[in-house]
Amino acid sequence: MxxxxxxxxxxxxxxxxxxxxxxxxxxxxxVPFKPYxxxxxxxxxxxxxxxxxxxxxxxxxxxxxxxxxxSLMGLHALSLVVMVFLVQHFRSRxxxxxxxxxxxxxxxxxxxxxxxxxxxxxxxxEPLPTWKYWLPPLxxxxxxxxxxxxxxxxxxxxxxxxx
Amino acid sequence: xQVHDKNLAHRESSGPGRWFGEEGTRTARLMIYILxxxxxxxxxxxxxxxxxxxxxxxxxxxxxxxxxGWPAEALQAVELRIRERNDLIAENEQLLQQLLKVSxxxxxxxxxxxxxxxxxxxxxxxxxxxxxxxxxxxxxxxLDPFSHKVWINxxxxxxxxxxxxxxxxLGIVGxxxxxxxxxxxxxxxxxxxxALPVQINRTGLRTVAYGSGQTSHLLMPNVxxxxxxxxxxxxxxxxxxxxxxxxxxxxxxxxxxxxxxxxFATVYxxxxxxxxxxxxxxxIEPQAVIEPLPVEQR
Numbered sequence: 001m002x003x004x005x006x007x008x009x010x011x012x013x014x015x016x017x018x019x020x021x022x023x024x025x026x027x028x029x030x031v032p033f034k035p036y037x038x039x040x041x042x043x044x045x046x047x048x049x050x051x052x053x054x055x056x057x058x059x060x061x062x063x064x065x066x067x068x069x070x071s072l073m074g075l076h077a078l079s080l081v082v083m084v085f086l087v088q089h090f091r092s093r094x095x096x097x098x099x100x101x102x103x104x105x106x107x108x109x110x111x112x113x114x115x116x117x118x119x120x121x122x123x124x125x126e127p128l129p130t131w132k133y134w135l136p137p138l139x140x141x142x143x144x145x146x147x148x149x150x151x152x153x154x155x156x157x158x159x160x161x162x163x
Numbered sequence: 164x165q166v167h168d169k170n171l172a173h174r175e176s177s178g179p180g181r182w183f184g185e186e187g188t189r190t191a192r193l194m195i196y197i198l199x200x201x202x203x204x205x206x207x208x209x210x211x212x213x214x215x216x217x218x219x220x221x222x223x224x225x226x227x228x229x230x231x232g233w234p235a236e237a238l239q240a241v242e243l244r245i246r247e248r249n250d251l252i253a254e255n256e257q258l259l260q261q262l263l264k265v266s267x268x269x270x271x272x273x274x275x276x277x278x279x280x281x282x283x284x285x286x287x288x289x290x291x292x293x294x295x296x297x298x299x300x301x302x303x304x305x306l307d308p309f310s311h312k313v314w315i316n317x318x319x320x321x322x323x324x325x326x327x328x329x330x331x332x333l334g335i336v337g338x339x340x341x342x343x344x345x346x347x348x349x350x351x352x353x354x355x356x357x358a359l360p361v362q363i364n365r366t367g368l369r370t371v372a373y374g375s376g377q378t379s380h381l382l383m384p385n386v387x388x389x390x391x392x393x394x395x396x397x398x399x400x401x402x403x404x405x406x407x408x409x410x411x412x413x414x415x416x417x418x419x420x421x422x423x424x425x426x427f428a429t430v431y432x433x434x435x436x437x438x439x440x441x442x443x444x445x446x447i448e449p450q451a452v453i454e455p456l457p458v459e460q461r
Contacts, residue, residue: 028440077203125355
């Protein structure tokens with residue numbers, strides 16, 4: 001029970017950090033490379049914990065991100081809900097993949113997400129983005145194993161603190 | 164295993180799991196959330212309720228924007244500290260030269276304003292208008308690239324109102340969309356939903372410039388085929404619609420597409436304003452001052 005609460009605090013902290021990271025202004029050159037931080041963190045938590053990230057929570061996180069990043073209300077909410085659903089669906093398989101295979105599945109999730117977003121923006125009458133639009137999923141895949149290790153380490157540390 | 168079974172049994176006996184099974188429940192919930200977000204997106208796009216809620220929420224999240232701005236501000240401060248003295252001297256000199264040039268042109272302009280005023284008086288026309296500007300800085304927050312919005316650090320406290328025109332040193336940037344306590348959001352002219360009443364400076368032809376979704380060009384889709392437009396023409400605001408004051412530069416015609424099968428030519432315009440990389444902007448005060456600029460002001 002206690003570890004659940006600890007996890008909840010950790011989830012809150014990491015998600016907030018991810019949101020801040022995605023708002024952090026970067027030099028012009030790096031902007032197209034910015035990964036979808038919130039998605040990566042949310043994927044991690046829904047892989048590692050059974051039910052801590054529910055669809056409703058993913059929806060809420062997405063709404064906060066929508067408000068803060070000024071995107072269309074519900075855009076990120078939709079994207080995160082679909083992502084968490086897919087992770088939960090394939091969770092039992094994904095969890096036991098070796099890291100590189102897991103990274104590939106993360107790439108798949110992120111590309112799928114981009115396809116949904118491109119579809120919505122096209123419906124909104126925005127012009128189609130350039131090839132740079134597809135860079136963040138690749139960066140996300142490259143970052144995934146490291147992020148996974150980092151978050152695992154943080155989680156282990158907080159668990160030790162408890163005992 | 165035992166726990167798992169108990170869990171399942173519990174789910175079976177109560178809740179929607181009884182009818183659909185666990186997987187089915189999850190799919191149903193997914194559908195509900197997808198529907199919810201689609202409704203939200205629609206309402207946001209159509210401007211019903213959601214923008215108002217969003218405005219209130221932005222207010223609540225204001226501290227976040229300050230926090231996010233810190234690293235950039237700190238970096239800037241550090242950069243200023245470690246800049247070479249020589250660099251600063253060179254920059255200073257350059258700025259002085261620029262100031263001299265600008266003040267030269269302002270002197271002639273003051274005389275022109277005076278002359279214009281006299282002529283207007285002779286004609287019995289309304290007096291020309293001079294404008295007051297308020298300085299504002301764009302906030303360093305990385306927004307969604309599709310949003311065509313920027314934050315500026317002036318709000319209700321500083322007298323910003325919705326609909327105020329925003330310019331930078333080169334041309335029109337956009338208009339104030341939402342005003343909060345200490346900051347406001349500005350809708351850029353590159354937004355596909357933004358329409359800007361403009362005029363071709365050389366010929367006086369009035370038309371409307373729409374955002375293209377890209378900061379590199381605006382579109383003027385309804386210019387008559389035979390209209391006298393050519394690349395290099397300067398586009399200024401026409402002042403129709405009372406939102407943007409007339410005569411402010413917007414951009415330059417880049418190319419004109421005349422397809423004889425169409426009714427209208429499509430004109431591509433390159434905006435002057437630094438929409439994607441500007442930092443400082445000016446807000447045009449809504450109540451224009453009726454008196455002309457003072458000629459002598461030294």
